[in-house]
Amino acid sequence: MNLPDAENLFEALVTQLRSRVTPDTGIVGIVTGGAWLAERLHRALGVKTPLGVLDPSFYRDDFSKAGLHHQVKPSQIPFEVQGQGILLVDDVLFTGRTVRGAMNELFDYGRPARIDLAVLVDRGGRELPIAAQYVGAALQVPRGKVLVLDRAPSGALSLTVSDQRRERKAAS
């Protein structure tokens, strides 16, 4: 299938966010793709609050089925969440379960004033009442396919679609 250029979608996202994000916004990226995007947005939008990273693996609702197989990255929120306006960033929005986990984790740091969601791609298929306020592009991807964001050593972002779940770095 034809996939849009991820760098163009990123620019589209920056344009949408420019008037909405202030230097005080707390940007939080969801690993791995969302964290790459958050890093770029943080720079492009001149945000002063230090960048946050979330790995919501400890909050997943499929833990009892899937376990903790891939390498969990430490979540790091280097600012006060209490009362903060937060922009949550992920690469692909699909079922909404990851975002649900990420929001639960954020609330364990404090009570944010508000949370907005920015995603590079909204592929539909929601299983929870979750919506993104900022979307690079909406894309129809068949249910069995996996859409992932990749980052080249140069830092360039690209989208790929595959049949199977990408082999996660299994340690056990």
Add this chain to the structure above:
Amino acid sequence: MSRNPQLNEKGALQHLLTIEGLPREILIHILDTAASFINVTEREVKKVPLLRGKSVFNLFFEASTRTRTTFEIAAKRLSADVINLNIATSSQTKGETLLDTVDNLSAMHADMFVVRHATSGAPHLIAQHVGSNAHVINAGDGRHAHPTQGLLDSYTIRHYKRDFTRLAVAIVGDVLHSRVARSLIHALTTLGVPDVRVVGPKTLLPTGVEQLGVRVFHDMGVGIRDCDVIVMLRVQNERMKGALLPSEQEFFKSFGLSPERLALAKPDAIVMHPGPMNRGVEIDSAVADGSQAVILSQVTFGIAVRMAVMSILAGN
């Protein structure tokens, strides 16, 4: 060859009974996962919902405060329900067998057993008995193993020294009776520490300990020279009564860690101790409270390491 009884048919960790024979990747996975839990324990809400709805039974057939408490905190931070059983005051004193006790707890839908027992192999027996219906963590069995202690010691060493492959680590004292020493030796050799030393009087070192890949020293001044890490073991009071040791004073003179002795190790060497410490027997107070001691960090890291072990087991 039968498979490692700790692993399930997919090669994933089902029980944690001993570090011996575990592949390096599993140890690294536990240490890395523990690093993620350190951040959790520094937050406003120090809990994650991973083990929500699971029941963890602490089965302590032998006294312990630190280990039992840190296992309890770890399970609670994972949102599990924790049931502490002090077996010394329970049905076992009325004659119930170990496996009958376990069967009864299984009937109460236990998901995980944390077991400490004075007899080596007791957690292994329980693990065989419960099979894949539950997970068993060895919290110390006889002289055999104390795997989570070996892991938290490894975590502490990695935290302060970063790279295992350039280190000299000396384990000092009563290695013979120490499950802590055995687990740590297996962990360090698996993780690639090139120079692991055991230091102690002949009477307190197991015969053939060299076969575990360690160097043996009977002179502490030589044994800890230029070490990056010194692990002091507890001298168990009950050993003093036998023929193995002359007296506490005598032991301290030969194998106690004084500031003068510590100066023989590298200037940035760290001092570890699994606790509880006998000040003035194996370690001088000036060292125990000194800037090189990381003994209390071990306790803090122990919670994160136990959270990592529990969450990895529960997910397998």
